[in-house]
Amino acid sequence: MTWLDTLVDEPFVCITDTLRRFATERGDHPALICDGEVVTYAELDARVDRFAAALQRDGLKPCDAVALCAAASVEYVVAFLGGLRAGAAVAPLAPTSSTASLVSMIGNSGARLLFLDAEVKRLLEPLAGDINAKAIGLDGHSGSIALQTWLAPEGTAPLPVAINPAWAFNIIYSSGTTGTPKGIVQSHGMRWAYAQRSVERGYGPHATTLISTPLYSNTTLVSFMPTLTFGGTVVLMPKFHTTRYLTLAQQYRVTHTMLVPVQYQRLMAHPEFDRYDLSSFQAKFCTSAPFSASVKADVVRRWPGKLTEYYGMTEGGGSCQLEAHAFPDKLHTVGKPVEGHDIRLIDEHGNEVAQGEVGEIVGNSPAMMTGYYRQPEKTAEAEWYDPSGKRFIRTGDMGRFDEDGFLTLLDRKKDMIISGGFNVYPSDLEAELHRHPDVADAAVVGALSEQWGETPVAFVVRRLGATLDENALLTWINARLGKMQRLSALRFVDTLPRSPIGKVLKRELREQFSSGTR
Numbered sequence: 001m002t003w004l005d006t007l008v009d010e011p012f013v014c015i016t017d018t019l020r021r022f023a024t025e026r027g028d029h030p031a032l033i034c035d036g037e038v039v040t041y042a043e044l045d046a047r048v049d050r051f052a053a054a055l056q057r058d059g060l061k062p063c064d065a066v067a068l069c070a071a072a073s074v075e076y077v078v079a080f081l082g083g084l085r086a087g088a089a090v091a092p093l094a095p096t097s098s099t100a101s102l103v104s105m106i107g108n109s110g111a112r113l114l115f116l117d118a119e120v121k122r123l124l125e126p127l128a129g130d131i132n133a134k135a136i137g138l139d140g141h142s143g144s145i146a147l148q149t150w151l152a153p154e155g156t157a158p159l160p161v162a163i164n165p166a167w168a169f170n171i172i173y174s175s176g177t178t179g180t181p182k183g184i185v186q187s188h189g190m191r192w193a194y195a196q197r198s199v200e201r202g203y204g205p206h207a208t209t210l211i212s213t214p215l216y217s218n219t220t221l222v223s224f225m226p227t228l229t230f231g232g233t234v235v236l237m238p239k240f241h242t243t244r245y246l247t248l249a250q251q252y253r254v255t256h257t258m259l260v261p262v263q264y265q266r267l268m269a270h271p272e273f274d275r276y277d278l279s280s281f282q283a284k285f286c287t288s289a290p291f292s293a294s295v296k297a298d299v300v301r302r303w304p305g306k307l308t309e310y311y312g313m314t315e316g317g318g319s320c321q322l323e324a325h326a327f328p329d330k331l332h333t334v335g336k337p338v339e340g341h342d343i344r345l346i347d348e349h350g351n352e353v354a355q356g357e358v359g360e361i362v363g364n365s366p367a368m369m370t371g372y373y374r375q376p377e378k379t380a381e382a383e384w385y386d387p388s389g390k391r392f393i394r395t396g397d398m399g400r401f402d403e404d405g406f407l408t409l410l411d412r413k414k415d416m417i418i419s420g421g422f423n424v425y426p427s428d429l430e431a432e433l434h435r436h437p438d439v440a441d442a443a444v445v446g447a448l449s450e451q452w453g454e455t456p457v458a459f460v461v462r463r464l465g466a467t468l469d470e471n472a473l474l475t476w477i478n479a480r481l482g483k484m485q486r487l488s489a490l491r492f493v494d495t496l497p498r499s500p501i502g503k504v505l506k507r508e509l510r511e512q513f514s515s516g517t518r
Contacts, residue, residue, distance in 0.1 A: 004231070008199045012192050014163040015229050016085040020045055022231045026205070031228060033252065034074050034236040041231070044078070050151045051082025052158035058113065062087030062161055065171060067111035067133060069093040069102065069120045072215045072238045075138040075147055079115045080215070081228075084188075087161040089168035091183065092216035095120050096500050103127045105173045105181050108374055115147070165189030171373050172218055174314045183373030184314050186218075190367050191225060198226035201308075202256065202282045207232035209256040210249055212240040212263065217501050218314040219288045223258035232256075242266050246276045253280040255305075260502030261291040265441070268298045281305030287312070289502045290409065290427060292434055293331035296324045309334060311409060315382060317393030318343040318363020320407050332431075333406040341365040343407065344392065345399060350384060358423070360413055361399045362392040369393070398425070415506055417446035417454045422484040424456055426506075429487065432480055433458060436473065438466035443496050443504045447488070447513050455488040459509050462492055489513075 003021070007013065019041065022029070027042030039047075055066065066083045068090065070076055083090040091109040093102060095117075102124060106114060114133035116124070121144065124131065135144040152158075169188045173181040195203075203209075209227040211234055213220045227234050235252050237245065240263060248254070259267075264286060267273060284303065287310040299307050311334035312319030320343065322335030337343040345359030346352055353359035362384045368391070371379035384392045398410040410416075410425040417424040426444035433442035441461035449455040458477070462468060470490050478486040491513075497505040 004205070007230070008196050012165045012189060014084070014188060015191065015195065015225060016048065016081055017163075018229050018231075019048065019081065026231065029205070029231065030233045032074055032077060032234050032236060034072075035238065037074060039074055044081070046154070047078045048081045048085055049157050050154065051078050052085040053152035053156040054150055055082065055086040055088060055113070056158050057152060060086055060088055060113070062163075063089060063167055065089045065091050065109040065111040065168075067091045067093055067106050067109055067114045068116075068138075068216070069095055069106075070115065070117035070138050071095065071119070072211075072236055073117075073138065074236070076115075076215055077234075077236070079138060079147075084163075084169065085161070086158060087163060087167065089171055089185070091171040091173070093173060094214065094216050094500065095123070097181070099123055099127050101181055103130050105183070106131055106133055108173075108181075108183055109171055110374075116144075163188050165192065168370070168373075170221070172216070172314050174218075182375055182378050184218075185370040185373050186314075186316070186367075187370060190316070191221075193366055194222060195226045195229045198222075199230065201226075201285075203227055203230050203232060205231040207256050207282075208235060208252055208254050208280075209233070209258075210235045210237065210245070210252070210254040211258070212237040212245055213258060213260060214500050217288075219258060219260065219501050222287075223256065223285060227256070242270045246270065246273065246278075249278055249281075250276045254278075255280055255282045256284075257281070258285045258287070260288045261286060261295065262289070262441075262498060262502040264291070264299055265295050268295060268302065269440075274302065279304050283308065285310060289504070290430075292431070294434060296331045297328070300325050300328070311335070311407070312363070313393065313395055314369075315393050316363075316365060316368035317395065318361075318365050319367070322406075327406075330404075330406050333402070333408050335407065336405050337363075337407075338365070342390075342392070344386070345401065346384060352386075355401060356403070358398055358400045358410060361395040361397045361407070361409075363395065364390055364392045412506075415445070417444075417456050419446075419449070419452045419454050419456065419484055421453075424454075424485055426456065429456060429458065429477070429481065429485060433460060433473075433477055436468075436476060438463050438468040439473075440464075441496055443506060443509060444487070445506045445509045445513065447510070449488070456485065457489040457491070457513055458487050459491050459493050459496060459512075461495060 022041040023045030031041045031044045032039040066088045117139040137144045140146040168185045169191045171183040203226040284307050307324040309322040318341040319338045320335045342364040396413050429444045440463040444458045446454040447457045474490040497508045
């Protein structure tokens with residue numbers, strides 16, 4: 001029996017410690033592949049050492065924060081892992097954020113060092129004077145210190161740091177689609193526990209994981225980190241493109257991937273999807289946004305390997321999983337609670353609802369955030385306690401359990417439409433719109449109404465080549481809806497506004513409708 005066989009049973013191991021062990025025992029094995037560059041475990045470990053040593057040289061102490069804001073790259077990975085090895089709390093920030101939000105997040109994290117690229121540097125220039133952190137260019141761009149200049153000399157090793165499981169592993173800023181960014185603190189212990197559970201999903205030395213979602217997202221980290229923790233290979237796509245994705249999957253005999261629903265939708269619509277050899281796939285995962293039953297069914301039918309959908313929040317709490325390949329009659333749900341996760345539904349007064357009734361989803365699990373970084377009042381707002389004092393995280397999502405214990409996800413609480421005193425769930429209307437053969441994508445939002453208070457309106461993307469007009473589709477859909485569900489308006493759009501991880505930005509659609517723009 002080797003150390004790898006017993007690794008999963010260890011109560012706690014720092015992820016960068018397993019990286020060092022793999023660098024010693026299988027140093028020539030590829031750890032990262034990005035844009036044709038292959039980085040072995042030995043090379044990655046040495047670069048992580050230089051990064052951690054430079055942090056220590058600059059006075060960083062364990063539990064201090066470092067901020068990363070750049071496109072995915074090998075250098076980004078080195079910075080993330082180097083921060084962890086030095087004991088830092090890594091704050092990966094979304095380059096797609098507004099300038100003001102980025103400045104706010106950098107300030108909230110308390111980071112004295114900010115690792116960025118040229119695009120982010122340009123974005124921050126208008127408010128550069130409000131940033132106290134020292135900027136270091138991951139891509140070597142001019143105007144700040146270049147990474148290669150900043151790094152410790154080759155061969156330099158950092159002072160060893162005994163990582164405490166309770167220390168912050170990362171601070172992920174997540175405000176959903178609205179609101180002030182909140183820093184979600186996740187510990188080293190939580191990340192190790194998740195990695196342990198990932199072994200049963202096939203992560204290990206022979207796994208090759210294709211990553212095409214941003215590295216600042218928890219969606220990505222739950223697949224990225226277990227791959228490197230257990231000696232696999234990560235194929236990194238800085239930007240998603242359907243043909244490029246399929247080419248890489250075939251070329252590197254990919255076994256695992258994490259995608260968001262809109263990526264699955266675009267891949268399955270690729271005209272030559274079935275010509276690619278995807279037989280190496282063992283497991284495909286999906287999370288972050290509603291995943292239509294029809295697309296799930298198409299993936300199960302045409303793409304080899306298991307398909308698992310996860311429902312949960314970056315904040316933690318409880319998660320559900322749906323083994324789509326095993327439950328073809330439950331594709332409209334997000335599955336059952338994961339073992340050890342306690343999912344409940346509560347009403348507006350904080351009381352649990354009866355089985356079969358709709359309520360806000362709250363959850364408790366071993367994978368719960370410590371809290372929102374430096375925002376105790378926001379942490380308190382996100383918590384719910386049952387009568388025994390057990391702590392749960394509120395999701396803001398509405399749902400309903402069926403008689404078999406499968407959870408049907410309805411909508412964000414804030415996106416629910418109250419029309420004439422009746423609750424209208426946009427997801428029900430969107431699912432019906434997706435049944436039309438000429439509809440490629442759809443989103444429903446509430447618009448102000450003098451008669452009803454709110455009324456549902458739809459934004460629809462037509463399939464390529466479709467000639468359906470708005471009035472015809474509006475007549476078709478309203479004939480299939482209940483009286484209080486009927487759409488008052490429908491607009492065709494070229495695309496729906498989405499976040500980088502695929503969530504529809506309904507706030508933008510509401511603003512677009514109220515302003516009368518198209």
